[in-house]
Amino acid sequence: xxxxxxxxxxxxxxxxxxxxxxxxxxxxxxxxxxxxxxxxxxxxxxxxxxxxxxxxxxxxxxxxxxxxxxxxxxxxxxxxxxxxxxxxxxxxxxxxxxxxxxxxxxxxxxxxxxxxxxxxxxxxxxxxxxxxxxxxxxxxxxxxxxxxxxxxxxxxxxxxxxxxxxxxxxxxxxxxxxxxxxxxxxxxxxxxxxxxxxxxxxxxxxxxxxxxxxxxxxxxxxxxxxxxxxxxxxxxxxxxxxxxxxxxxxxxxxxxxx
Amino acid sequence: xxxxxxxxxxxxxxxxxxxxxxxxxxxxxxxxxxxxxxxxxxxxxxxxxxxxxxxxxxxxxxxxxxxxxxxxxxxxxxxxxxxxxxxxxxxxxxxxxxxxxxxxxxxxxxxxxxxxxxxxxxxxxxxxxxxxxxxxxxxxxxxxxxxxxxxxxxxxxxxxxxxxxxxxxxxxxxxxxxxxxxxxxxxxxxxxxxxxxxxxxxxxxxxxxxxxxxxxxxxxxxxxxxxxxxxxxxxxxxxxxxxxxx
Numbered sequence: 001x002x003x004x005x006x007x008x009x010x011x012x013x014x015x016x017x018x019x020x021x022x023x024x025x026x027x028x029x030x031x032x033x034x035x036x037x038x039x040x041x042x043x044x045x046x047x048x049x050x051x052x053x054x055x056x057x058x059x060x061x062x063x064x065x066x067x068x069x070x071x072x073x074x075x076x077x078x079x080x081x082x083x084x085x086x087x088x089x090x091x092x093x094x095x096x097x098x099x100x101x102x103x104x105x106x107x108x109x110x111x112x113x114x115x116x117x118x119x120x121x122x123x124x125x126x127x128x129x130x131x132x133x134x135x136x137x138x139x140x141x142x143x144x145x146x147x148x149x150x151x152x153x154x155x156x157x158x159x160x161x162x163x164x165x166x167x168x169x170x171x172x173x174x175x176x177x178x179x180x181x182x183x184x185x186x187x188x189x190x191x192x193x194x195x196x197x198x199x200x201x202x203x204x205x206x207x208x209x210x211x212x213x214x215x216x217x218x219x220x221x222x223x224x225x226x227x228x229x230x231x232x233x234x235x236x237x238x239x240x241x242x243x244x245x246x247x248x249x250x251x252x253x254x255x256x257x258x
Numbered sequence: 259x260x261x262x263x264x265x266x267x268x269x270x271x272x273x274x275x276x277x278x279x280x281x282x283x284x285x286x287x288x289x290x291x292x293x294x295x296x297x298x299x300x301x302x303x304x305x306x307x308x309x310x311x312x313x314x315x316x317x318x319x320x321x322x323x324x325x326x327x328x329x330x331x332x333x334x335x336x337x338x339x340x341x342x343x344x345x346x347x348x349x350x351x352x353x354x355x356x357x358x359x360x361x362x363x364x365x366x367x368x369x370x371x372x373x374x375x376x377x378x379x380x381x382x383x384x385x386x387x388x389x390x391x392x393x394x395x396x397x398x399x400x401x402x403x404x405x406x407x408x409x410x411x412x413x414x415x416x417x418x419x420x421x422x423x424x425x426x427x428x429x430x431x432x433x434x435x436x437x438x439x440x441x442x443x444x445x446x447x448x449x450x451x452x453x454x455x456x457x458x459x460x461x462x463x464x465x466x467x468x469x470x471x472x473x474x475x476x477x478x479x480x481x482x483x484x485x486x487x488x489x490x491x492x493x494x495x496x497x498x499x500x501x502x503x504x
Contacts, residue, residue: 007352132352156350159394163346205347208312212340213361213412214332220363222356222372 007131009062015234016060016128020227021137027235028125032118034242038249041107045249046117052241053117060128070123071116078119082112131155136221145217152219160206161199168195260289260444261322261337261415263309269468270304270315278304279315280468288322288415291438291445293459293476295452297490301468302448303343306418309446310338321416336365339414339443343421345401346394354380354396354404355389361412372411379411383437399430406437416444423451452491456480464489 010017016024035049057067086104126134132152139148168191207215263286270279278301286292294302307313309321311331319326321337339361342348351357358379362372380386383403388396393404402422409417422438423431435457438445449455455462455476462479464472472485479485486492 130352132356202347205342205344206350208307209340209342209348210350210360211312212310212335212338213408214335214364215360216364218364220360222359222363222369224369 007127007129009060009066009127010130012061012128014059014061014128016056016124019128019231019235020225021129021133022141022225023227023231023235024125024129025134025137025141027238028121030239031121031242034239034246035117035121036114038110038114038246039253041103041110042249042253043106043110043113044252045245046110046113048245049117049242050113052238053120056124056238057120060124062124062127066127067120067123070127071119074119078112078115081115082108085111132219132221133223133225135219136223137225140225149217149219156206157199157203160202161195164195164198164202168198260442262286262288263416263444263446264318264320265305265308266318268305268308268315268317268319270301270308270313272304278468279308281317282465282468282470284463284470284473286444286446288444289442290461291459292447293455293462294446294448294465295450295455295462295479295489295491296465298450300465302465303420305465306340306420306446306448309416309418310335310340312340332365336412337414338416338418339409339412341406341409341417341419341422343424345398345405348405348408349393349401352392353389354385354391354393354407357393357404358407358411361408365412375411375413376407379407382410383407398425399427402426402430402434403437410441414443416446417441418446418448420448421450422447423449423454450491452480452493464491 019027038045038049057064085108086101089104090101129137132155135143135148135152139145172187172191263284265282265284268279268282269277271277282301282305284292294305296302304313308315308319308326311326311328311334321334324330324333324337326334349357351360355376358376359372362375363369367375376389377386380389383406385400385403385407388400388404393401396404406422419438422434426434431451431454435454438447438458445458447455447458459476462472462474462476463470464479464485466489471489472479472482483492483494
């Protein structure tokens, strides 16, 4: 079965791709913290944050269609959170001035923008580096060994489950006349059960094969990570820029409200 | 380098109601090429998994004089390489190079030595230039060769193959036979494809319902029609076809 989805665009060559995974991870985390810690309901700074994120995506050469598709997966959760804030406030009190309603909507919108900006940065991080390099970087950043192993195995088993889904889909489609009718939901149920049983059995064999080659809980790697001075330039400029926007907005807010 | 294998009274069952291996005893000399044949479910693959301690039945197994037990697994797995039936079960790293390097790195080899071994193993399998290829994007034949390269890179003294010829086209079978013949190790090949086994193995053992029912030179075993028939390996039907067509 041929599939690749988690780090589909990790083979591209761009300044973002060339960054050391540790630098990339730390930069992404700092940017996310700056964005997420932005004042509640502040929309003005996003006029700067969004272009910065957009430029980063453009520089990475990862297609927007791919990023947006991945964003869609969590869209229901983000939308619900953003919508429920003004709605719950509206239902909680009988009378509120119009200005308060507007503020609630702005808070909802800022939740939406914060979440999506952070999400795009995370997608950018995971898509612009090979998953195992990212894990290697995280291990060097002192991520607990157990979490590293679990993540590596999970990554492998996601492919395995996906593989089994594709195979059982083909087996099902080859014996059906087209789309399955809702009345035949039982088939989906059986198929799902089989996918998990088969995946479990295959994962066991895979694990045996790892044991037979001396697996002892570590995924050794030949890649050696190294950070060059000029590699820090782009992340440094980015963090500086975002911090300036963040602090400038903070000062504007303080000035307006004091 | 090749090591001897000694299996004494090995018994094993996955469930309580059925024994898969029943007091299996075999002695394989260093450098010998042994084939194990038998029906599906006869216990061939289960026997292989015992060789480097993945399964632990009752009885004794020793590799090059080292008893296979929990505390000797590191040494045993260094000596015994298993090539699984389905290459997808063996390849789990993103690139060919990393998959082939997995074993040597686990056994503590330096990056330089590992790189050399990866290069040599890929060259032996005619896979040069495919180091950065994504394992699961290769053809079945290539994946099978990569799977073998992952084991060759460990330079094991014993190599156990589980159904190496399944799903391969005739040309690839011939290529694999050629590779297997050139290997400098003790070989244990488990397969239902009798014809390639004739080319690879100088000795055959027949397993039936978890019991070794015959063990001898390839010629002795294959010419025993009664034995072949009772073990589900009778090729007389194909002999007639061959006579008609070739």
